[in-house]
Amino acid sequence: xxxxxxxxxxxxxxxxxxxxxxxxxxxxxxxxxxxxxxxxxxxxxxxxxxxxxxxxxxxxxxxxxxxxxx
Numbered sequence: 001x002x003x004x005x006x007x008x009x010x011x012x013x014x015x016x017x018x019x020x021x022x023x024x025x026x027x028x029x030x031x032x033x034x035x036x037x038x039x040x041x042x043x044x045x046x047x048x049x050x051x052x053x054x055x056x057x058x059x060x061x062x063x064x065x066x067x068x069x070x
Contacts, residue, residue: 002030009022009023
């Protein structure tokens with residue numbers, strides 16, 4: 001997934017320096033995540049606790065797709 005994001009960034013040269021900072025942030029986050037897994041044996045809480053639509057203003061009913069998993 002991260003490689004896809006990097007590819008998109010590389011194809012949008014108008015993003016300039018902002019893209020470079022974003023790519024660096026992605027890499028740092030992946031390193032942090034890998035270290036967390038090595039230490040704790042599980043994903044970071046931000047990953048394991050992630051939910052569709054979380055953090056969206058005005059989303060009272062939610063958008064979980066858990067029921068779609070069969």
